[in-house]
Amino acid sequence: QVYIDGVSIADYICSVGRKQLPREGSLSVALGETIRAHLKGSQAALATEVGVSLRTLERWLSGERPMPVDSLYAIAEVIGVSAADLVSEALRRRDSQGAPTLTQADVAPAAEDRD
Numbered sequence: 001q002v003y004i005d006g007v008s009i010a011d012y013i014c015s016v017g018r019k020q021l022p023r024e025g026s027l028s029v030a031l032g033e034t035i036r037a038h039l040k041g042s043q044a045a046l047a048t049e050v051g052v053s054l055r056t057l058e059r060w061l062s063g064e065r066p067m068p069v070d071s072l073y074a075i076a077e078v079i080g081v082s083a084a085d086l087v088s089e090a091l092r093r094r095d096s097q098g099a100p101t102l103t104q105a106d107v108a109p110a111a112e113d114r115d
Helices: 008-015 029-039 041-051 053-061 071-079 083-096
Strands: none
Touching: 008 083, 029 053, 029 071, 029 083, 041 053, 071 083
């Protein structure tokens, strides 16, 4: 398990679906930008390799929809960059844009999610 600032990558990415994060300045958007920066082929080819529709991939890369952890790992494998490196770079990218930093409160499950 990889941790950044005391929060596991998997916990953060999974929490995106529970919290309606703003598109601009979010880790989801920065992650999409980072993946596109490393992508050598087309998004259509990446979608095919990962086994999703192009529209689904576009939604993940734009930050419109949260990217499942298993899909992040699949994308990382296809583009030849570790998932941890992609998320670390995305965090640096997001933080350099003046977005708020990630805290444990951002990923703490809501009380109704704990049951």
